[in-house]
Amino acid sequence: MTLKEKYIRYVSTIRRYSDRTATIYSDVLDEFIGHCCEGDDDDAVVNALSVNSVRNYEVWLMDDKKLSPRTVNQHLSVLSGFSRWLIKEGMLKANPVSLIKRPKDSKRLPVVYRQDAMEAYFEATAADASKENVDLILGNDEKSVEIWKRRRDRLVIRILYDTGIRRSELIGLNRNSVDFGRKVVHVLGKGNKMREIPVHSSLCEEILLYLHSTAKMTGCEVGASDPLVCTEKGDRLYPMAVQRIVSAELGKVNITGRKSPHVLRHTLATELLDDGSDLNSIKELLGHSSLAATQVYTHNSIEKLKNTYINAHPRAKKEV
Numbered sequence: 001m002t003l004k005e006k007y008i009r010y011v012s013t014i015r016r017y018s019d020r021t022a023t024i025y026s027d028v029l030d031e032f033i034g035h036c037c038e039g040d041d042d043d044a045v046v047n048a049l050s051v052n053s054v055r056n057y058e059v060w061l062m063d064d065k066k067l068s069p070r071t072v073n074q075h076l077s078v079l080s081g082f083s084r085w086l087i088k089e090g091m092l093k094a095n096p097v098s099l100i101k102r103p104k105d106s107k108r109l110p111v112v113y114r115q116d117a118m119e120a121y122f123e124a125t126a127a128d129a130s131k132e133n134v135d136l137i138l139g140n141d142e143k144s145v146e147i148w149k150r151r152r153d154r155l156v157i158r159i160l161y162d163t164g165i166r167r168s169e170l171i172g173l174n175r176n177s178v179d180f181g182r183k184v185v186h187v188l189g190k191g192n193k194m195r196e197i198p199v200h201s202s203l204c205e206e207i208l209l210y211l212h213s214t215a216k217m218t219g220c221e222v223g224a225s226d227p228l229v230c231t232e233k234g235d236r237l238y239p240m241a242v243q244r245i246v247s248a249e250l251g252k253v254n255i256t257g258r259k260s261p262h263v264l265r266h267t268l269a270t271e272l273l274d275d276g277s278d279l280n281s282i283k284e285l286l287g288h289s290s291l292a293a294t295q296v297y298t299h300n301s302i303e304k305l306k307n308t309y310i311n312a313h314p315r316a317k318k319e320v
Contacts (some may be wrong), residue, residue: 004044006030007085016148017194018168020239028078032057049083051096058100069103076102112267113255118161121253125154129206137216145232148217153245155210155236156229160246160261163187163197164268167242167261175211176224180204189287197285269294 001009001093008026011017017025035172036057054076061067079097096238127133128150137144159170160162169187177186183204186198207228215221218234227236242261250259265286272282 002032003045003086003091004082007082010085011081016190018190020168024074025078025081027080028075029130032075032079035060046086048092049079049086049092049096051099052101054079054096058103062103069105073105095280109257110293111263113250113263115271117253117255118267121157121250121255124155124253125150125249128154129158129209129210133220134213134216136211137213139219140217140232144217148213149232151210151213151231153249155206156242156245157249157264158203158206159185159229160264161268162199162203164265165197166190166265167239169287170229170242170261171227171237171239173228174224175222175226175228177228178204178207180208187287191289193287195284195287 004026007029008022012019012022030176033045034057035047036053037044038048049108057079058072058076061072062069064079065073076097080095083092083095083097102129115213128147133147133151136147158172159165159173161301163185165185165187166189169189172188173185178184178199179186183201184198187197189195211222214230222228226234231235231241246261246264247259269282269286272285273279279291283291286294288294
């Protein structure tokens with residue numbers, strides 16, 4: 001097993017990074033090794049991790065490949081993590097990436113959906129989540145499956161929007177992740193960290209109705225360790241399936257722009273901040289490791305405050 005393969009196994013099993021993240025790390029290291037190493041053996045990889053080689057690699061990414069500063073910084077972060085692991089293993093003396101000046105990345109405000117657009121979506125799909133709708137599911141016939149899918153797809157949006165969890169965290173939810181008595185969801189996040197997220201009574205009821213409809217369709221109860229949201233065959237959802245659900249569901253109403261689970265996460269965080277929630281509480285809810293990751297949402301609130309000021313302040317209106 002090569003050093004690269006050992007490192008990818010380390011981030012997957014010890015650091016508990018997602019499969020997608022591990023794939024990104026592997027691709028970055030393959031590109032670095034292919035560009036900077038004179039061979040593919042372990043000694044060549046370690047020798048290539050010098051300040052000059054990493055700096056030349058950075059320039060190549062920016063000038064030849066025309067990658068954005070954000071993507072270049074991602075490459076450098078992967079190399080920095082790899083270097084730190086090699087130092088820990090006693091194979092490298094210093095981290096060359098720490099001496100590299102990274103390209104400046106312009107801060108992009110998180111994209112969010114309008115609150116009235118989200119309310120319009122839930123109003124338009126309310127019938128799919130109703131008690132009466134459960135009676136229409138008679139088994140696993142084509143019509144019943146279609147009715148069940150509409151209920152499940154709405155629930156996917158509801159959970160993402162109400163809790164702000166990541167796509168991977170949604171996929172990882174099991175039936176016993178929801179404590180209906182305490183009205184909380186247990187979420188296993190990045191770094192294998194568990195957190196509790198409070199949920200509304202109405203969401204608990206919607207989940208229970210979904211579980212009941214699932215049992216009617218499949219003919220058996222959902223087990224405690226079974227996936228909470230699943231395919232019609234009972235399998236755990238996969239990332240692209242969640243993306244397709246979000247795109248299709250939000251396309252039912254007047255929601256333009258990028259449709260993704262992460263925008264729903266941004267939307268919740270921004271709404272909570274606008275309503276007066278403190279940053280530390282939002283940080284815990286989202287499962288951020290540092291407050292810096294949460295502070296990006298303050299920019300949206302400041303922009304909203306500026307617009308309110310310009311539209312409402314008598315002197316500001318005169319200057320527009």
